Amino acid sequence: MISIQSSTSKPFSPDSVQNGSELTLSGSVYRIRDMGSFAFIILRTARHLVQCVFDPLKCDFELSSIQENSTVRVTGIVKLDARAENGFELHINYITVLSTPYAQMPICINKKGLNISLETNLENRPYVLRNHRQRAVFKLQEGIVSGFRNHMLANGFTEIHSPKIVKTGAEGGANIFKMDYFGNKAYLAQSPQFYKQTMVGVFDRVFEIAPVYRAEKHNTSRHLNEYISLDFEMAYINDMYDVMAMETSMLRAVMNELETNYSPELKLLNVDLPKIDVIPALTFMEAKSILKESGHKIKNFYDFEPDEELAISEYIKKEYNSEFVFITHFPSSKRPFYAMDDKEEPDYALSFDLFFRGLEITTGGQRIHRYEEQVQKMKDKDLDPDEFESYLMIHKYGMPPHGGLGIGLERLLMKLLNQQNVREASLFPRDLSRLAP
Amino acid sequence: MISIQSSTSKPFSPDSVQNGSELTLSGSVYRIRDMGSFAFIILRTARHLVQCVFDPLKCDFELSSIQENSTVRVTGIVKLDARAENGFELHINYITVLSTPYAQMPICINKKGLNISLETNLENRPYVLRNHRQRAVFKLQEGIVSGFRNHMLANGFTEIHSPKIVKTGAEGGANIFKMDYFGNKAYLAQSPQFYKQTMVGVFDRVFEIAPVYRAEKHNTSRHLNEYISLDFEMAYINDMYDVMAMETSMLRAVMNELETNYSPELKLLNVDLPKIDVIPALTFMEAKSILKESGHKIKNFYDFEPDEELAISEYIKKEYNSEFVFITHFPSSKRPFYAMDDKEEPDYALSFDLFFRGLEITTGGQRIHRYEEQVQKMKDKDLDPDEFESYLMIHKYGMPPHGGLGIGLERLLMKLLNQQNVREASLFPRDLSRLAP
Known part of the structure; x- marks a missing residue:
């Protein structure tokens, strides 16, 4: 028997290096630049590229013994140098090779620009993601998620985990994946809607970060068949504007998180973070008038076409200098059965979208909390309340006024980076024809 | 057009109330205790039960106008009182009723003990979870997840999100859910194994918190068909003991998180947190000898039966006063194809389990990083390497030595609370016969 102690290994941070000190780093040999009398060995560490200097007079190994994409442990002396990428160079004393590649990569990934099609990129994703700019995209994805989560936790929201194999779809429509569940018909959740409302009855405020599934039968640049939904739901609201205010402050928190903790990646990808002060809100009818x-x-009197989302966003950017715009009061007929209608104008739902740089990234609104109102709305939409027995328990036994929203993580990331295709913002996207990698 | 400001609504914390100050709280009326000349109205807020005092001489409404499970906004004066549950009472000035229930709950949920079967509990989960002890279970679940994630982030791990609809199962065996994906056969991921290894090649250290799927065809008290897996994977390890050390420090961080930020729930559920100093580790053969x-x-020479997990745990508790025990060096034949074998004893894999209070909660180990070794191992296990083309890209083009593990969130929570059935630790469990709620 042996005893396992706690781990003492800590990650490397370039901010803590000291001039003249010895430093040992692990990483992958990203690039070798032979300068004749010496060489640069660019080491790809967990987050940073580190310029290591090989001087044959100071090392007892040959440069030829090191190859790109080997993984190594390098020990050397830190020399601070403001011109170097992280403010220092590592002058190598010795290198231990930990592994060597079996083959050369078919695609050269250690350049700034990859010059490959999206198709080729996705096919070769497992190693193309090792490109320092490609991986930076997903470090920023982490930052968005952290910013979202930290804001929710700080505002008294409880994190929940709801099942994705479900008996009933929450969003209706044909875009739902079916599966066999031990002889019963089951679906993959289109959203955590029923569960987050249920948990609002328990914790007042809840959020979830989890995959959702949409069996979209068309390949577009803005749809994924599996994506990460950032959901929150909150009780004791006065109206849907409380939900929109929470989203506004959350988005500010996200941008602040990125600015504070992800500056290497923002700089690398030259990201222009949106400034968020207040966010303008138009009604559906106002937007259509504009x-x-x-x-x-x-042509579409119930929703917006992609070119309309773009036109509205451009208008708001020009007139109000905001890259975000809320649209409220959508026609009730096209909003889900759990959306509360405007009591004064029942043809419109107390429901909203958020557009960011021309793309819808959020749908949300106030939900029905009264039992009779929810049952009636189901009937009006030709749904059978008996199919929703356990969902309706929450209304039957008392629910607070509440509302919430869902944000498509990949869409938010895509627009933040001004990418052209949402697949670029997903590690391993799922679409009509793509199940691997 | 209107402008949406940031949200200013902040959650209530009992620590910040001041004697004699006015306080407004939103919540659900949990229990009314009519004492004759006055009444206690117990308000269920997002996290706390608050004792409100109704004095008919000071209020201009009748007690009969308030009913249990209505949601209300209460304004009153704080009176600090060490005997009260959160150290204060709220002496009511007025109440606004926000919603009233449509019907009485068939199960009385505002008592300490519910006295219902697990079956009845699960059937009525949407409102049974409103019981203050039931919901405390899932507040602690949040605490485990937060402790895990904070530890990972502080140690340089990057959070990832990998697809759950996959082309190839990672864990083998028959317990995999199949589905149709636009005419192609697809599966629900049994684990994020391929993807977290892939991302170790990108970020060195990664973690993921997400659902995984096991089509277990038996109903046991320890299996769920959908559960939350806490996964991490780390590069540049010397051996699997580095992974075990990281798990040890992570578990200490989790217990510390619970102790620091979840004391109301720990107290409510009378939770006895395990003390973690070092964790003993036995080899598989040592454990079988004991x-x-x-x-x-x-009877089982390749794995442990449930009664054996219990017996080993009891032995270790008695001899070494540890509620956790690692078992290492499992027979290679029963471990997955990506597990690295012990070079000195190739019949055993560099693979481990962690038992907690008699139940396996973790499987992990060192993974194969060399391409030829991984291809050979696949062939030895009668697998076709061509089926794993994109996974093998990572080995082919250079991988660091690495390892990792997966933890069943519900199992960890279940044993922490000494629950008898893992379903109690899942909000909405999925089993052979349960697809709803």
């Missing part, structure tokens, strides 16, 4: 006045021909 | 010496008849 479109019409600007000469746009309205 | 079982044999204590008169146990060994």
Whole structure:
């Protein structure tokens, strides 16, 4: 028998290096630049590229014994140098090779620009992600998630985990994945809607960060069949504007988190973070009027077409200098059965979208909390309340006024980086034709 | 057009109340105790039960206008009182009723003990979870997740999100859910194994908190068909003991998080947190010898039966005063194809389990990082390397030595609370016969 102690291994941070001190780093040999009398060995560590200097007079090994994509442990002396990427160079004393690649990569990944198609990128994702700019995208994804979560926790929201194999779809429509569950028909959750409302009855405020599934049968640049939804739901609201205010402060917290803790990646990818002060809100009808006045021909009277989302966003950017805009009061007929209708204008739901740089990234609103109102709305939409027995328990036995929203993580990241295709913002995207890697 | 400001609503904390000050709280009326000349109205807020005092001489409404399970906004004056549950009472000035229940709950949930079967509990979960002790279970679940995540982030691990609809199962065996994916056969991920190894090649250290799926065809008290897996994977390890050390320090961080930030729930549920100093580790053969010496008849030579996990845990508790024990060097034939074998004794894998209070909660180990070794191991296990083309890219183009593990969140929570059935530790459990709620 032996005893396992706590781990003492700590990650490396370039901020803590001291001039003249010895430093040992592990990493992958990203690039070797032979300068003749010496060489640069660029080490790819967990987060940073570190410039190591090989001087044959000071090392008892040959440069040729080191190859790109080997993993190594390097020991050397720190020399602070403001010109170097992280403010220092490591002058190598010795290197231990830990592993060597079996083959050369078909795609050269140690350059700034990859010059490959998205298709090729996705096919070769397992190693293309090792490119320092590619991986920075997903470090920023982590930052968005951290910013979201920290804001929720600080505001008294409880984190929940709800099942993704479900008996009933929450969002309706045909875009739901079916599966066999021990002889019963089951679905993959389109959203955690029922569960987060249920948990609002328990904890007042809840959030969840988890995959959701949409069996979209078309390949577009803005749809994924599996994506990460950032959901929150909050009780004791006065109206849906409380939900929108919470999203506004959350988005500010996210941008602040990125600015504070992710500056290497923001710099590397040249990211222009949106400034968020207040966010303008238009009603659906106001937005359609603006479109019409600007000469746009309205074809869809219940929702917005992609070009309309773009046009509205451009208008708001120009007139109000905001890269975000809320649209409220959507036609009730196209919003889900759990959306509360406006008591004064029942054809419109107390429901909203948020557009960011021309793309819808959020749908949310106030939910029905009264039992009879929810049962009636189901009937009005030709749904059978008996199918929703356990969901309706929450209304039957008392629910506070509440509302919430869902944000598509990959869409938010995509627009933040001004990417052209949402697949770029997903580690391993799932679409009509893509199940691997 | 209107402008949406940031949210200013902050959650209530009992620590910040001041004697004699006015306080407004939102919540659900949990219990009314009519004492004749006055009444206690117990308010269920997001996290705390608050004792409110109704004095008919000071309020301009009748007690009969308030009913249990209504949601209300209460304004009153704080009176500090060490005997009260949160150290204060709220002497009511007025109450606004926000919603009233449609019906009375069939199960009385505002008592300490529920006195219902697990079956009844699960059927009525949407409102049974409103019981203050039931919900405390899931507040502690949040605490475990927070402790895990904070430890990972502080140690340079990057959070990732990998797809759950996959082309190939990672863990083998028959317990995998199948589904149709636009005419192709797909599966629900049994673990994020391939993806976390892939991302170790990108970020060196990664973790993921996400659902995984096991089509277990038996109903036991320790299996769920969908559960939350806490996964981490780390590069540049010397051996699997580095992974075990990281788990040891992570578990200490989790217990510390619970102790620091979840004391109301620990107290409410009378939780006895395990003390973690070092964790003993036995080899598989050592463990089997101990079982044999204590008169146990060994029937399974490749793994442990539930009664063996219990017997080993009891032995370690008695001899070494540890509620955790690692078992290392499992027979290679029963461990997955990505497990690295012990070079000196190739019949055993560099693979481990962690038992906690008699139950396996973790499987982990060192993984194969060399391409030829991984291809050979696949062939030895009658697997076709061509089926794993994108996974093998990571080995082919260079991988650091690495290892990792997965922890069943519900199992850890279950044993922490000394629950008898893992379903109690899942908000909405999925089992052979349960798809709803």
